[in-house]
Each structure stands twice: as C-alpha cells, then as structure tokens.
Amino acid sequence: MELVRRVLDLTRDWRIRTIVPVIVINLLAFAGLYALMYHYAVSNLVASHKNAADLLFDDLRLYYEDGSIEHSVTTMAMRLQRHAAVHKLHGFTLFSASGDALIAVEGERSAGGRDVVFEGELDNSPHCQSCHDAAHYPRIAVMQIRFDLTQPIADATARVRQKFALAGVAWVAILVLLIWTGRFVIGRPLARIEKSIQPAIRHDLDGLAVAHREREETIARKMVRAEQLASLGEVAAGLTHEIKNPIAGVIAALELLRSEVEDGAATAPLLDQMLAELRRVTTTLDSLLRLARPQPPQRSNVDLRRVVREVASLFNARLRRQGVTLDVEIDDDVPMLALDSGLMVQLFVNLLTNSMQATDRGGTIRLQLRRGVELEVSDTGRGIPPEDLERIFVPFYTTKEEGTGLGLAICRQIVVQHGGSIEVKSEVGRGTAIVIRLPEEESGHGALAVG
Secondary structure, eight states: OHHHHHHHHHHHBHHHHHHHHHHHHHHHHHHHHHHHHHHHHHHHHHHHHHHHHHHHHHHHHHHHHHHGGGTOOHHHHHHHHHHHHHTTEEEEEEEETTSOEEEEEEOOOOTTOOEEEEEEEEEOOTTTTTTSOTTTOSEEEEEEEEEEOHHHHHHHHHHHHHHHHHHHHHHHHHHHHHHHIIIIIIIHHHHHHHHHHOOSSTTBHHHHHHHHHHHHHHHHHHHHHHHHHHHHHHHHHHHHHHHHHHHHHHHHHHHHHHHHSOTTSTTHHHHHHHHHHHHHHHHHHHHHHHHHSOOOOOOEEEOHHHHHHHHHHHHHHHHHHTTOEEEEEEOTTOOOEEEOHHHHHHHHHHHHHHHHHHOOTTOEEEEEEETTTEEEEEEOSOOOOHHHHTTTTSTTOOSSTTOOSOHHHHHHHHHHHTTOEEEEEEETTTEEEEEEEOOGGGTTSSSOOOO
C-alpha cells in the first residue's frame, strides 16, 4: 500500500505530469526519425541499383537483337559473365518466352545476403518476327538481374546511425539547455512563489489551490482587521485630542501652585511628582496621536552624518553616567538625502533610548552610518526573545515597566514614510541590532522609493 501511495503521489506531481509525456513524445519522435532515415537510405540505395539495372538492360537488349539472329547464346553468356564480374552482380538469368532459363550466371554472394531483383522484358523485334510470330510472342525473353545489397545496406545503416547519433547529441544539448532554462529562468521564480505559498502537500496542484484559497481568506481577514484598526485609530486620535486639553489645564494649574511653594515645603515633592507623571501622560498621548494621524514628512536636503553626530552628543553624558560606551562610526561618502530632519532626530533618539534602557553597566552601544544608505544601532544588552520579535512593532507592546510600547512603532512609521525598510536582529544574552536602509539612488532628488 505504501508503494501504491507513493506512485499516486508521483502521478499528482505537476513536474512528473509534465516531464513524462515530454519524454515519451521525444522517444516516439526519435523512433520515427530513425525509421524515416533508414527508409530513405534504403530507398535511395534501391533506386540507384534500379538505374544501374536499367542501363544494363538497355545494353543487353541491343546486344541480344544482334546475337539472337544466329540463335546462339554462347557469346551472350560470355557477355553476361563479364557484366556480372564488372558490376558485382549476384546473378543474371535470361528466361525464354515459355519460362525456360536460357542463361544463368551466378556472381559472388555474401553470407546472409540481402538481394534485390529487377526484371526487364525483351520485346519481339522485327528481326525475330520471322521465326516468332508477333501475335503469339509479344515478347521473346525476360531478363532478371539480382544485386547483393548486404554490404551497401550495412554501409547505409552505419551512415544512418552516425547521423542519428549527431541528432541525438543535438537533442541532448537542447534538453540540457531547456533544463537549465527551467531551473534558473523559470524554476527560481516558481520556487519563490512556492515558498511563499507553502502548500500542505508540496508540488500538489490541489494543495496549491487550497493554499491559495487559504491565503486569500487570510488576506481578507487582515484587510477587515486593518479597517477595524483604522477606525479605532480615528477614535483614539479624537479621544487623545479631547484628553490633552484638560490635562494641559491641570499642568498649568499645578505649575502655578508649584511656583508659589518653596522648594523645602512638604508639598513640593508631591507637586513635582504630579507634574512629572502628567508630562509623561502628555508625551504618551502625543506619540499616540502621531501614530494614529501621521503627517507627511517635510523634506529637505539633510546631511545624515551631522544629524547622527548631534544625536550621539546628546546621549554621551547620560550613557557615561550609566557606565555604557557609545561608539559612533560614520562613512565619509554618505550622500545628502531628501528627508524630514525632525523625524530623523526623533527616529535616532527613540532607537538610542531603547538601546540605553536594554544595556547594563559595562555594555556598549554602536551607532554606524554606512553608504547604502544604511544605519545600524546595535547594543550588547539583554536581547529580545524570539517569541517577542514578531510583536515589537505592535503599538503598546512592551516588556519594560517604564516603556509605553510606542517607540518602535513610531520608528517603523517614520522609516516607511521615507521609503525605507527596518530590520531587527536579536539574540538573548548577546544583544540587539536594528538596521535601517534608505535608497541611495534617490539622494537629493525629492521623494524616496521603498528600499
């Protein structure tokens, strides 16, 4: 049963369904080609011997008319013997009108010989009608020539096989070319499509159809989910705007109260803590509003090298206090890009803040800007577990007590707005690296394409 199942699986394989008929058709075509070439070679061989036989018949007719007046076959037999020796005839026989053999000449014969026989009639000429009534003897003799085709057919077969071998080599070369084309020109795109679909049964057309249907259903569900999130984002943006106004009033009132309280008063620390928490809420609301209603970047030609150095200088003092080393590596040939400098500063600040919060004392943060344009922020911190990597860009998802879960979501939004890509690589206990790529070919020329 296992063997039957494997055979059935092979019959459902689309490559087997395609290749087997092609191989069978090619084998049948080659068999037909060989038969046609062999038939053509033998036909030409027989036709050439027939032409030779016709020439011999013409010569013998003339000689026979002159010799038949004497009713002697001796000289005729000698002439036929010479013809048989010169033309390598297998045999020659002259039959009378009644069917009796008048002359029979035998030539050399090969072992297992293959003969071809040609016949020619001798009409009753005026010289013979005096003895043989034309009414009763319309022909007075029949000539029969036999050729031995054993060696000629062997030679023709060898030539056919040689030509067939050349055709086979050409066919194999074409087949190799087709296989190469199928593997590299067609196979690679199909492999990428197959890898993206990943059917339950590989190479199964039914499985591909099922996987395609499931993929469409997944996309439809995601579209519905995206629409729901978009609606929720609009609601959240509206609520954020309504919440910020009262909070701004509360902060203003607290600042006024704090200004009237001496630093050493008992209520001063409480007021400071209240202001700090309210400002943190305001910062979170600003981030949420920016995420829900992103504004188009205000582009201008920006020197990323200068932006990176400025942001790094802002973090140097804080990182030294925490005992963390900041290494900055900037290539000299990084081109000018059409970017929003404010959003770029926010992007770098968010990335460095995440690295700083994840890196313990004695660790290192490396900030690299390379031609490409590629920015990499890496650290030797705690790293991100594999199960959390897929969700780090989800708003409000965070594993830190002091975090809001909006930093990386805003980073990705900024990168996408500028036509770039962002990639995160992390290993628990070894650290995390975030790589941002912007297309260099669009440098200094307005909008950026997706990298």
